[in-house]
Amino acid sequence: MEVNFKYNFRGYFRFYYSILGNKIYLFLLLNVLVGLLDGIGLALIVPLFSSLFGAGNEGLLNTGKMHYIANLLSGAGIPLTITNTIFVVILVFSIKGLLRFLQMRYSSRIRFLFIRELRVQLLYLLNNLSYTGFLKLNAGKIQNALTTEISGLYYTLTAYLSTLQCVGILITYFTLACITNLQFAIIVLVFGATSNLLYRKLFSKTQKISANVSKESDTFISYLIQSITHYRYLKATNYFKRYFGKLKKVIEEIEQLNFRMGFFSALSEGIKEPVAIVMITLVLGLQFYLFPGSDKNAILVCLLLFYRSLAQLGQLQTSWQFFAQNTGSIRSVTGLIRDVQQSKEPAPKDLSELSEVGExxxxxxxxxxxxxxxxxxxxxxxxxxxxxxxxxxxxxxxxxxxxxxxxxxxxxxxxxxxxxxxxxxxxxxxxxxxxxxxxxxxxxxxxxxxxxxxxxxxxxxxxxxxxxxxxxxxxxxxxxxxxxxxxxxxxxxxxxxxxxxxxxxxxxxxxxxxxxxxxxxxxxxxxxxxxxxxxxxxxxxxxxxxxxxxxxxxxxxxxxxxxxxxxxxxxxxxxxxxxxxxxxxxxxxxxxxxxxxx
The missing domain is CATH 3.40.50.300 (P-loop containing nucleotide triphosphate hydrolases)
Structure with missing residues (x-):
């Protein structure tokens, strides 16, 4: 298990890959295929509608550079009629639906394997921990990592996979948009990258608060264990009221941090749609101002792809915000693993059976x-x-x-x-x-x-x-x-x-x-x-x-x-x-x- 990594997008990928292996690549491939079929389906619908309400089959599937699809169908012996195109659209979205089912089912299996492997690894490490190493550890940190933070890790994996899914589909949409209309796609990319700078600031603040929440949770669990262990004494001496004050203070600090994290999450969610509307308006205005003679069908396909991209971008931002809220769990668990690995018992030099304990x-x-x-x-x-x-x-x-x-x-x-x-x-x-x-x-x-x-x-x-x-x-x-x-x-x-x-x-x-x-x-x-x-x-x-x-x-x-x-x-x-x-x-x-x- 890889625990010595930088806490960034690539570093988190290394951590997940060390547990899941090549399964994560198969998950990404399924996402790309879902996005590709969704984009192709959209590219087919726009010219199909133009033909239904326009001049018959003329120009069908020749939007932008989508003639590659027409060439592919012609090579397969499928005439380019409206009826055939409708069947192709149905087939494409049906295959997409099947792949989407497989992708979601595989995602659930990955999460199951991840949690199982992580818990088994943690128990294995604790089994090999030396007693002196155990004495150096905080009991609250161990219990918090094995219970609360493990659940937090599950949430980070869910959010990270959702983020990867959105990234894969966005890349596919952008590639298809470039094929359809390169200038429009580049304008969209520039505006999208600019808006992302705003969200990165929010995510950075959320990650720092999440790390502090995990630290305070370790302290709270440690105090809680002691209050339960020594309950009889605390109750008999009426010290529990004073100890309660100590617990209450930690709870208030944790919830204050959670409140701040919720503020940034609400801010991120609240500005999502206004930013998207502003982007659509600016992108369309800039496109028709700089390139007045653009193919409107191509622009419409790009706009549909852009609209779907905005939905994916919104989902990506939500997923990454949720991921950032739980990154403290990654720091807590990997920190515990590093401490345990440094204090493991030395491996015996001779593994021959110990028949009896002599002198x-x-x-x-x-x-x-x-x-x-x-x-x-x-x-x-x-x-x-x-x-x-x-x-x-x-x-x-x-x-x-x-x-x-x-x-x-x-x-x-x-x-x-x-x-x-x-x-x-x-x-x-x-x-x-x-x-x-x-x-x-x-x-x-x-x-x-x-x-x-x-x-x-x-x-x-x-x-x-x-x-x-x-x-x-x-x-x-x-x-x-x-x-x-x-x-x-x-x-x-x-x-x-x-x-x-x-x-x-x-x-x-x-x-x-x-x-x-x-x-x-x-x-x-x-x-x-x-x-x-x-x-x-x-x-x-x-x-x-x-x-x-x-x-x-x-x-x-x-x-x-x-x-x-x-x-x-x-x-x-x-x-x-x-x-x-x-x-x-x-x-x-x-x-x-x-x-x-x-």
Whole structure:
């Protein structure tokens, strides 16, 4: 997909062509053929009427240089009679109608293919976006681009294709007018080009306003997402009224821009007909003043072509005005694509299958954000199927360390090895297929328990059996059996219909169903009461020795069963060992135990 282009007519064509390919040329060809047949039909009608109300067949089809059509018919063995000409006119407009049908049908297909391809490409790019790259992006911009701006892009394509259609027909009309009467056609062209300068100024202003509308829409969506995410807090503290003021201000700015854009659109539409009438008057007056002996039939054909051209020109201006109103969508979406492309994950050097996750080893790993050190010189080994824990003060880098291990963040310096290979030499997709992740705020989808655990797998007998095993291991089976609809129970948006402990066990069951080899629990039990925490703890004990478990915790009671505990202090590993060993050897660890009184 081409996104590095200039924002002009040719640049937009490059963008659309990069998605649609040669289909856009076929669309243009159909437009030219429609215009050509329409022009030929008009050229046939004028001399036909002259013959019907004049002196019979004399001069029929000899208007200007339209004798080429007469020569063509004569060569095909068709006598130049009024009757035959009428049938030719009917045939020409019938073929034109068929081509018009094909052109409009093909236009609809092009728009369908465009939107489908664009959305697929965007999702593909997001799938390949690195986690650090995602953190740099504005959530409002992503959501706005994938919803509102995609629709705006659809409108730009519709308007752009309509503009191309008008351009193609106008070129055809002008060519036919030149064949009929060159002087008249040139006069029309000069006046048409002069009037276009006025519209270009209006279009330029509209495009700038459209770009500002898209920027403000990104901001509005970002604020809106935050208001929905934090609604409970905003409502409980009555801060929503103040936050509402922030949203209202952005809405007013967006609508003020839309009002200005509507003004220029109305101005463009309002001056269209007066300009057209002035042009017709001036063109006819100039033609008969400069060339008084002109062929009136030829002038009449040109005038009909000119009249049809004005209709197409009006449609072109309307289409291009509508296109200009939505060009901000092109800037927004292509800007997002450029940002995502710059932050995509590196391609693995070795795509061989990752059969299992062996020992995980970190050597001299350091991580820094915007020049600020988060971790420094981390050295640790995590043997396969062992349980380890990271403890330390808030902000010590425990979660960042876990993110480095599972490949979400690349170390600034140092190396990470999975088994015998560096993490950069394996497929991260294959590695993450073997990883389960449970955070303090569990991820629960607005769907059934079964779909949450199986992640939307089909309810085959094999998957049903895996589901039952996973919920038993997560101590969730008793709760499910107590529900009237069992595993088909809806849990609501973000699991609003179930408790915190049930959501956490649901998350654990999902990772067990996945049959992970590495399970990361990032403060997974910190928000649970003691009874629920004990249930989750028993679930983890059942997994001990069956997969590699990485626990990040403040509450030390949850990590007593860990094989190795790493104490993170001053951005590095200050001490490591079993719970009892650290209790004996580390003063910092003893202080943590004393502070929690257990």
């Amino acid at each position: 995980i080893r970190l050597s001299e790993v350091s991580v820094a954000y915007t020049g600020r050190a988060i971790l420094e010189a981390i050295n640790l080994n995590i043997p396969r199927h062992r349980t380890v824990a990271f403890v330390g003060e808030s902000g010590s880098g425990k979660t960042t360390l876990a993110h480095v291990i599972i490949g979400l963040i690349a170390p600034t310096t140092g190396s990470v090895s999975i088994g015998s290979r560096p993490i950069g030499a394996i497929s991260l997709d294959a590695y993450r297929d073997k990883i389960g992740y449970i955070a303090q705020d569990p991820v629960v989808f607005s769907d059934t328990i079964f779909n949450n655990v199986t992640f939307f797998d089909d309810p085959t007998p094999e998957n049903q059996q895996r589901f039952q095993k996973a919920v038993q291991q997560a101590s969730l089976d008793g709760f499910i059996d107590s529900l009237p609809e069992k595993e088909h129970t809806q849990v609501g948006d973000n699991g609003i219909y179930i408790s915190g402990g049930q959501k956490q066990r649901l998350s654990i069951a999902r990772e067990l169903y996945k049959n992970v080899e590495v399970l990361v629990l990032d403060e997974a039990t910190s928000a649970l009461d003691s009874a629920t925490e004990n249930i989750v703890q028993k679930s983890l004990e059942l997994l001990h020795g069956h997969c590699t478990i990485i626990i990040i915790a403040h509450r030390l009671a949850t990590i007593k069963m860990a094989d190795t505990i790493f104490l993170i202090r001053n951005k590095t590993v200050a001490a490591q060992g079993s719970f009892d060993a650290l209790k004996e050897s580390s003063e910092d660890f003893r202080q943590m135990i004393a502070a929690q009184r257990f």
